[in-house]
Amino acid sequence: MREFIGEILENRNLNNKIFLLKVKADIGDCIIYPGQFAMLLISDTFDPFLRRPMSFYDVSENRIVFLYQIVGRGTELLSRKKGREKISFIAPLGNYFPLLKEREKILLLGGGMGISPLNFLISFYKDKVDFYSFLGFSSYMPEEVYENFSKYSKEMIISTEDGSLGYKGKILDFIPEDLYSFSKIISCGPLPMLKELYKRVDKKDKLIFSLEERMACGIGICLSCVVEGKDKMLHICKEGPIFSALEVSFNE
Amino acid sequence: MSNLEVKVGSLTFKNPILLASGTCGFGRELMDYYDINILGGIVTKSITLKPRKGNPPPRIWESYAGILNSIGLENPGVEKFIEEESPFLENLNTHVIVSIAGEKEEEYCEVAKEIKDLKISGIELNLSCPNVDEGGMLFGIDLETVKEITRKVVDISDKPVWVKLTPQAIDILGLTKAVKDSGGEAVVAFNTFLGLAIDWRKRKPAFKRIFAGYSGPAVKPLVLRQVWELYEENILPIIGCGGVTSFSDVMEFILAGASLVEIGSANFRDPWIGMKSVQELESYFETEKLIDLIGFAHKNKEEV
Secondary structure: OOOEEEEEEEEEEEOOOEEEEEEEEOOOOOOOOOOEEEOOOOOOOOOOOOOOOEEEEEOOOOOOEEEEEEEOOOOOOOOOOOOOEEEEEEEOOOOOOOOOOOOOOOEEEHHHHHHHHHHHHHHHHHHEEEEEEEEEEEEOOOOOHHHHHHHHEEEEEEEOOEEEEEEOOOOOHHHHOOOOOOEEEEEEHHHHHHHHHHHHHOOHHEEEEEEOOOOOOOOOOOOEEEEEEOOEEEEEOOOOOEEEOOEOOOOO | OOOOEEEEOEEOOHHHHHHHHOOOOOOOOHHHOOOOHHEEEOOOOOOOOEEEEEOOOOOOEEEEEEEEEOOOOOEEEHHHHHHHHHHHHHOOOOOEEEEEEEOOOOHHHHHHHHOOOOOEEEEEEOOOOOOOOOOOOHHOOHHHHHHHHHHHHHHHHHOOEEEEEEEOOHHHHHHHHHHHHOOOOOOEEEEOOEOOOEEEEOOOOOOOEEEEEEOOOOHHHHHHHHHHHHHHHHOOEEEEEEEOHHHHHHHHHHHHHOEEEEEHHHHOOOHHHHHHHHHHHHHHOOOHHHHOOOOOHOOHHHHH
């Protein structure tokens, strides 16, 4: 991993508090895999002090895309950055989704901004893998955000909590009853959604999560971003962010 | 002799830059970013007798120009530390200071005994962690306990012993004298400041343990003031630690009277900060010697 200084191509408000940030950066021979993340520097001054972790939404040659929502002061300041501004990020960090085989049957379940790493996954394999995508949002989302899912999924279902796009309701209500036919179930989104999915899937070895937690360093030295493992604490930035459901302990 | 060389007690450092405990793990992670042998040394994550899981998340919360943390001394325990981490540390070509923490006085002694034969440079007693229910900071605010633990560990270990102080202690000068009387070779000023954050949307404290440790550039002036006062008393060498984010911060600490400087939270923002600071010192001290500038600002105070 290295520090890259990218140039912002655009930082566009899509809807509500959701933004798409496109950055041009010369990543050279650096390989970035779906599921990995970057630590973005919000300010050259020391306030905010920490970088912000963000999954890759898409990477193609020297164009890197992040999808984010304003959740606090850091992302609020990030949203004010304009085209042509420089931005520093350390990448690629963390592990990545298991490599998929051709024609593997995969269920993707994304909630909110959790669709971000799944989008990179689908744009990485395109139609080589049989993706069945289930995306849930709280409210309307422009098509641009889920374009790759529409293009490359065998089947795609979207739901919103307010019914402004797709079905009305929680996306978990729309996934198939029979999950046995999928070779892997890959999910990223709010913790309650992941926990509910965990309960529903019997074969835990098929279930893969991308997790998040408040992070300070992103490189395994601060020990902030922990999730309870089976017999020890797991660090999301270092041992993750991608985990098999077998590793994590979701019992409360 | 290099222009950056500094002697603290019985140890000689090739330069004054150390990484603070809890901000560089056991050194290995940062090796992916630069060769940490360029540093004057590193202070390990605190080791306790038994493994500790640490506190539940959230463990970190940002505040203006700083962070609150409540990690809770997560560490593998001394046995695993010796087995898994010490081989790497013993082969480093820089000083490795092992930080020790405990809930009971005896725990510090037990850990010191266990690591007695390791090829490490010294011990930093964490008598200042604010994020645990027993020991840590609660020991560090009590003069008698500081004396007792320091003396016992000094007796057990043949390695130099430093004490990392808490800024929550009232009598910093008294504590430093106590460390000296007990055979300690230096004090580290400071661990984090006890602070609080409220998650106003949820209308509750951000952290499970309510209070947490505040660090980062915001605390630098507070720490510098204490380093200045400690230097005037000339009791023990001072290792400055608090909000160092750049070469100029390092210089401020040296000029105020710190012999060494520990970089903490800044590693989280910029993993290369230690290396960069050493390189900038190297170019600044091309002709002068750094030791001549330790506490130098005191000489110039009349000229302000």
